[in-house]
Amino acid sequence: xxxxxxxxxxxxxxxxxxxxxxxxxxxxxxxxxxxxxxxxxxxxxxxxxxxxxxxxxxxxxxxxxxxxxxxxxxxxxxxxxxxxxxxxxxxxxxxxxxxxxxxxxxxxxxxxxxxxxxxxxxxxxxxxxxxxxxxxxxxxxxxxxxxxxxxxxxxxxxxxxxxxxxxxxxxxxxxxxxxxxxxxxxxxxxxxxxxxxxxxxxxxxxxxxxxxxxxxxxxxx
Amino acid sequence: xxxxxxxxxxxxxxxxxxxxxxxxxxxxxxxxxxxxxxxxxxxxxxxxxxxxxxxxxxxxxxxxxxxxxxxxxxxxxxxxxxxxxxxxxxxxxxxxxxxxxxxxxxxxxxxxxxxxxxxxxxxxxxxxxxxxxxxxxxxxxxxxxxxxxxxxxxxxxxxxxxxxxxxxxxxxxxxxxxxxxxxxxxxxxxxxxxxxxxxxxxxxxxxxxxxxxxxxxxxxx
DNA sequence: GAATGTTGTAATCGAATGATTACTTAATTC
DNA sequence: GAATTAAGTAATCATTCGATTACAACATTC
Numbered sequence: 001x002x003x004x005x006x007x008x009x010x011x012x013x014x015x016x017x018x019x020x021x022x023x024x025x026x027x028x029x030x031x032x033x034x035x036x037x038x039x040x041x042x043x044x045x046x047x048x049x050x051x052x053x054x055x056x057x058x059x060x061x062x063x064x065x066x067x068x069x070x071x072x073x074x075x076x077x078x079x080x081x082x083x084x085x086x087x088x089x090x091x092x093x094x095x096x097x098x099x100x101x102x103x104x105x106x107x108x109x110x111x112x113x114x115x116x117x118x119x120x121x122x123x124x125x126x127x128x129x130x131x132x133x134x135x136x137x138x139x140x141x142x143x144x145x146x147x148x149x150x151x152x153x154x155x156x157x158x159x160x161x162x163x164x165x166x167x168x169x170x171x172x173x174x175x176x177x178x179x180x181x182x183x184x185x186x187x188x189x190x191x192x193x194x195x196x197x198x199x200x201x202x203x204x205x206x207x208x209x210x211x212x213x214x215x216x217x218x219x220x221x
Numbered sequence: 222x223x224x225x226x227x228x229x230x231x232x233x234x235x236x237x238x239x240x241x242x243x244x245x246x247x248x249x250x251x252x253x254x255x256x257x258x259x260x261x262x263x264x265x266x267x268x269x270x271x272x273x274x275x276x277x278x279x280x281x282x283x284x285x286x287x288x289x290x291x292x293x294x295x296x297x298x299x300x301x302x303x304x305x306x307x308x309x310x311x312x313x314x315x316x317x318x319x320x321x322x323x324x325x326x327x328x329x330x331x332x333x334x335x336x337x338x339x340x341x342x343x344x345x346x347x348x349x350x351x352x353x354x355x356x357x358x359x360x361x362x363x364x365x366x367x368x369x370x371x372x373x374x375x376x377x378x379x380x381x382x383x384x385x386x387x388x389x390x391x392x393x394x395x396x397x398x399x400x401x402x403x404x405x406x407x408x409x410x411x412x413x414x415x416x417x418x419x420x421x422x423x424x425x426x427x428x429x430x431x432x433x434x435x436x437x438x439x440x441x442x
Numbered sequence: 443g444a445a446t447g448t449t450g451t452a453a454t455c456g457a458a459t460g461a462t463t464a465c466t467t468a469a470t471t472c
Numbered sequence: 473g474a475a476t477t478a479a480g481t482a483a484t485c486a487t488t489c490g491a492t493t494a495c496a497a498c499a500t501t502c
Contacts, residue, residue, distance in 0.1 A: 018468055018479055038348045043263030045459060056481050061461060120345050124338060126395035127259045127430040136394050136406075143409050154412035158387065162413070165386035166379065172345035173357050185357075188364050191375035192383070209348040239449055239498060266489060277451050282491060 025063055028053045032060075033074050037114025038209050040121045041071050041131065072134055075122045078115050079138040083145055085109055090150055098150055099160065106164055107196040110171055120168045166192050176201060246284055249274045253281075254295050258335025259430050261342045262292050262352065293355055296343045299336050300359040304366055306330055311371055319371055320381065327385055328417040331392055341389045387413050395429075397422060 019027075031053035035044050046067050050057040064070040089105035090098065110116055123139065126132040146157040170176075170192060178185035179201065189197055240248075252274035256265050267288050271278040285291040310326035311319065331337055344360065347353040367378040391397075391413060399406035400422065410418055 021479075024479080040261055040263055040342075040346065042261055043346075046461090047459075057459090058461080058463095058482085059480055062480090067460065117345060120390075121261075123390050124341050124345070124393035125261065125264075126393050126398075129429050132395055132429065136396060136399060139390075139394055139396070140399075140403065140405050140409070144405055147405075154408050158409060158412035161409075162383040162387035165390045166383035169341075169344050169360075169386045172347050173360055174347035174353055175357060175360070177347075178357060178361075182361065184361050184365055184368075187375050188361070188379065188382075191379035209350075242449075245449080267491090268489075278489090279452085279491080279493095280450060283450090288490065 021063075024055070028055065028060055028063060028070075029074060029077055032070055033078065033112075033118050034114035036071060036074055036121060037117035041125060044071075046070070068130060071118075071122070072130065074118050075131070075134050075138060078119045079141065081112075081115065082109060082119070083141065086142075086145060087149070099152075099156075102146075102150060102160070103163070103196060104199075106167070107193070107199050110167060110200055111202070116168050117172050120165075120172055163192070171200070242284075245276070249276065249281055249284060249291075250294060250298055253291055254299065254333075254339050255335035257292060257295055257342060258338030262346060265292075267291070289351060292339075292343070293351065295339050296352070296355050296359065299340050300362065302333075302336065303330060303340070304362065307363075307366060308370070320373075320377075323367075323371060323381070324384070324417060325420075327388070328414070328420050331388060331421055332423070337389050338393050341386075341393055384413070392421070 028049065032044075032049045035048050035052050038044075039048070044067075046060050047057045049070070050060045053060065060070065061067070064073060085105045085108065086102055089101045092101065094101060096104075106116075119135075119138070122131055122135040126135060143157055143161065146152040146160055147154065152160065170189060175185055175189060179189060180186075189200075193200060249270065253265075253270045256269050256273050259265075260269070265288075267281050268278045270291070271281045274281065281291065282288070285294060306326045306329065307323055310322045313322065315322060317325075327337075340356075340359070343352055343356040347356060364378055364382065367373040367381055368375065373381065391410060396406055396410060400410060401407075410421075414421060
């Protein structure tokens with residue numbers, strides 16, 4: 001906090017230009033996706049989300065009503081982006097077979113830190129009444145897409161989903177952190193991701209979560 | 222609470238017989254495994270664990286020092302049980318091929334509610350310094366078992382792990398809740414679990430998590 | 443059978459956190 | 473250009489929760 005000439009309640013910087021509520025909402029959703037992906041639903045505070053989005057904590061709460069609603073919005077957005085990316089990959093005519101195109105689209109999404117991990121956190125909270133309902137429904141939507149739109153058989157679809165869950169888990173584990181240190185980790189990543197590994201390694205380089213509390217409520221100047 | 226003849230500080234029931242600390246520790250670990258599996262690390266309170274174990278909340282804390290230590294102990298125990306079950310399945314000579322025996326052992330473990338879900342919750346917390354380290358190490362231990370002891374190739378091991386992660390996810394999602402209601406859920410479960418589905422359906426019938434706070438600190442009489 | 447250690451609980455504390463209230467200031471409208 | 477709406481924050485509250493302290497009852501040893 002600069003002790004400038006400003007009196008206690010007057011402005012410090014140049015007059016802030018305002019943002020439309022839709023844009024602000026999307027910005028908070030992106031920040032929330034990142035934080036929820038790292039720390040899970042219960043492990044994330046609205047204050048951490050606010051800090052990541054560069055707004056105050058009460059504003060985050062006011063936009064979404066409750067933390068649970070915010071997480072549900074993150075889940076729905078993630079599922080929407082996932083299916084949209086899959087449909088784009090499907091529509092994109094190419095010599096590459098369908099399954100491979102979808103796999104590549106999936107790994108592409110893994111590079112959006114938090115997106116698929118937030119989903120994963122939701123998937124293991126099926127015991128929660130609200131979150132569980134949305135998560136089950138979303139997972140089934142993906143399954144139906146694979147069958148009805150991509151033309152997979154039930155077993156092929158399960159196969160595809162299994163590899164997706166393994167990739168999610170490896171990213172959640174931050175197994176890429178051990179890529180240089182552990183030969184088995186390297187081999188596992190290569191076996192699980194094969195040609196898609198290089199793409200993933202490029203973006204997996206952010207540090208571990210810090211346990212120090214966010215400075216909170218105050219916007220970064 | 223019975224309003225018996227007891228004065229405020231006197232005993233109510235018969236003199237409680239004590240339990241050895243090892244047995245008590247194991248009992249608390251089992252309860253913690255169940256609760257962590259349902260609600261995740263951050264979503265679980267030491268009080269919920271205490272209530273599930275039938276002891277007081279401070280006692281849970283005293284046994285394990287911190288909640289994080291408790292969760293780490295749950296993870297290590299789960300990994301130990303997993304590898305022990307796998308080694309038993311491997312040693313058990315039979316006509317059934319190795320992969321199938323291990324799969325059956327895995328589904329057997331899924332019936333211990335919470336065990337594999339606690340692991341799964343740990344797996345997606347790789348960004349946490351301590352939990353992440355233990356989770357990565359444990360996952361790699363399983364991978365090494367598959368390669369070095371069960372004789373899997375790297376790709377076969379990844380394949381096996383992928384199906385394990387899908388099964389974990391389906392259990393975490395409580396997809397079995399929709400087995401009777403949704404044809405796609407039924408088909409997905411059958412495609413993913415195949416012959417092992419019947420085993421899993423038998424034990425998946427406990428209700429959703431309640432959001433009412435545990436009565437806490439008081440032992441059930 | 444006192445002394446001593448162990449198993450266990452009741453009471454409570456301090457910090458963290460989701461939410462609320464009241465307020466400020468930038469846009470927008472008439 | 474006043475009035476009104478919308479974007480945003482500071483301050484603060486009530487709960488929750490992990491942890492600590494002090495104490496009680498059972499077990500063991502000598």
